[in-house]
Amino acid sequence: MAQDLYRRPAPGQHPPHRVDAYKSTPGRSPRKPAVALPQTLSEITGPRLLGERLVVHGRVLDEDGKPVPKALVEIWQCNAAGRYHHPGDQHDAPLDPNFYGGGRARADDEGAYQFVTIKPGAYPWKNHHNAWRPAHIHFSLFGPAFATRLITQMYFPNDPLLAFDPIYNSVPEGARSRLQASFDLEATRPEWALAYRFDIVLRGRNAIPMEDEHG
Amino acid sequence: MADGLTPSQTIGPFYWGTLVSSYRADLAPLGVAGERIELALTLRDAEGAIISDGLLEIWQANSHGRYNHPEDRRNLPLDAGFEGFGRASTDATGTARFATVRPGPVPWPHGGMQGGGLQAPHINVSVFARGVLNRLATRLYFDGDPALAGDPVLKLVDPARRGTLLAKRDAEGVWCLPIHIGGAHETVFFDG
Numbered sequence: 001m002a003q004d005l006y007r008r009p010a011p012g013q014h015p016p017h018r019v020d021a022y023k024s025t026p027g028r029s030p031r032k033p034a035v036a037l038p039q040t041l042s043e044i045t046g047p048r049l050l051g052e053r054l055v056v057h058g059r060v061l062d063e064d065g066k067p068v069p070k071a072l073v074e075i076w077q078c079n080a081a082g083r084y085h086h087p088g089d090q091h092d093a094p095l096d097p098n099f100y101g102g103g104r105a106r107a108d109d110e111g112a113y114q115f116v117t118i119k120p121g122a123y124p125w126k127n128h129h130n131a132w133r134p135a136h137i138h139f140s141l142f143g144p145a146f147a148t149r150l151i152t153q154m155y156f157p158n159d160p161l162l163a164f165d166p167i168y169n170s171v172p173e174g175a176r177s178r179l180q181a182s183f184d185l186e187a188t189r190p191e192w193a194l195a196y197r198f199d200i201v202l203r204g205r206n207a208i209p210m211e212d213e214h215g
Numbered sequence: 216m217a218d219g220l221t222p223s224q225t226i227g228p229f230y231w232g233t234l235v236s237s238y239r240a241d242l243a244p245l246g247v248a249g250e251r252i253e254l255a256l257t258l259r260d261a262e263g264a265i266i267s268d269g270l271l272e273i274w275q276a277n278s279h280g281r282y283n284h285p286e287d288r289r290n291l292p293l294d295a296g297f298e299g300f301g302r303a304s305t306d307a308t309g310t311a312r313f314a315t316v317r318p319g320p321v322p323w324p325h326g327g328m329q330g331g332g333l334q335a336p337h338i339n340v341s342v343f344a345r346g347v348l349n350r351l352a353t354r355l356y357f358d359g360d361p362a363l364a365g366d367p368v369l370k371l372v373d374p375a376r377r378g379t380l381l382a383k384r385d386a387e388g389v390w391c392l393p394i395h396i397g398g399a400h401e402t403v404f405f406d407g
C-alpha cells in the first residue's frame with residue numbers, strides 16, 4: 001500500500017470526542033472508532049482560492065518615516081474574476097465560494113504588515129459608458145488618533161485601466177503614484193506567490209507640542 | 216512611494232462584512248458609568264436622498280470626560296470595557312444607530328494664558344460612503360445642553376449652521392442627528 005501523503009496525528013494531541021466535564025459532548029460524540037482510511041485523491045485534494053496568489057505587505061509609517069507600531073490594517077477586495085462577495089455586487093462574474101475577500105491584521109512594532117491574498121480582477125461599475133475599475137485592494141487604517149484615520153485603495157503598477165479611472169485620478173497628479181504598490185521580487189515566494197509592497201504614510205506629528213496642556 | 220502622505224480614496228459600496236456587519240453598535244457594556252443614550256445618525260446626500268451604503272464611526276470620551284488614549288493624561292477614571300469607539304453602517308433608511316453613554320466635557324487646550332476651559336460634551340463622527348473621496352469629520356452635540364453656549368468649537372462655526380451639529384431627542388428619547396453631505400442643510404464638517 002502506498003504511503004499516506006499527510007502524517008496522521010500521533011495519539012495524545014487532539015482532545016477526545018467525549019469529555020464529560022464538557023456536558024455537550026456525551027450526546028455529540030461518536031462511540032465507535034473511526035475507520036482507518038488510506039488516503040486517496042478524495043483526501044489529498046481540497047478547495048483552493050482561484051487566481052494569482054499574492055503576498056501584499058508593507059509598512060505603516062508617519063510623514064517623518066517613523067513606523068506606526070501596532071496599526072490596525074483592514075482590507076477588502078473582489079475575487080480574481082472581479083466579483084465582490086457582497087449582495088450589492090451584481091456583476092456577471094463568478095463568485096468564488098472559497099474567497100470572502102476581507103482581511104484584518106495588526107502591524108508589528110516596526111509598522112510592518114502582511115497579507116496573503118489573490119490578485120483582484122477588474123470590474124465594471126457603470127460610472128460612465130464602459131467604465132472599469134483598475135484592480136485594487138481597499139485599505140482601512142487607524143493610526144494613533146481620530147485625526148489619522150485613513151481609508152484608501154491600493155493599485156497595481158502598469159495597469160492600463162489606471163489612466164481611465166476617475167477615482168484613481170481624483171488624486172492630484174503628483175500624489176497619485178503613491179497609491180500604486182511596487183512589485184517586490186525579494187518578497188515573492190518561489191513556486192508559490194508573487195509579491196507587492198505597499199507602504200502607507202499617515203499624518204505625522206508637529207514637532208511642537210500644543211501650546212498649553214490642561215488638567 | 217512612501218514619500219508624502221498616502222492619499223485618501225472612497226470606501227466604495229462593498230466594505231460590508233469586513234469593516235462592519237451591523238447597523239447598530241453598542242459601545243457600553245453593562246456596568247459602564249454614565250447616562251445611557253441611543254443615537255440615530257441619518258445620512259443624506261445633497262438632494263436630501265437617503266444614503267444607505269454609508270459607514271459611520273464615532274469616537275468619544277467616557278462619562279467623566281476621559282478619552283481612553285495615552286494622549287489623555289488627566290487624572291480622571293477610565294471605565295473598564297469602554298473604549299469609546301463604535302462603527303455602524305447606514306441601513307435602508309440611511310440610519311446608523313449607536314448605544315453608548317453620554318460623554319463628559321473635555322478640555323480646550325488652545326488660547327494661551329487666557330485660554331483653557333472646557334468643550335461641551337460631544338461625540339466625534341467620521342463619515343465614509345461611496346462617492347465620498349475623503350473622510351468627513353463632524354461632531355454631535357446635545358441640544359439643550361447649557362454648556363453649548365460657551366463651547367469654543369461651536370464659536371468657530373457660523374451661528375446659522377450650528378444647528379447642523381445638534382442632536383435632538385425624539386419621542387422615544389433617541390438622540391437623532393441628520394447628517395447632510397451637501398444641500399441647503401449641509402452639515403458642518405471639520406478638518407481637525
Ligand SMILES: [Fe+2]
Nearest residue numbers: 136138227229
Ligand atoms: Fe472596489
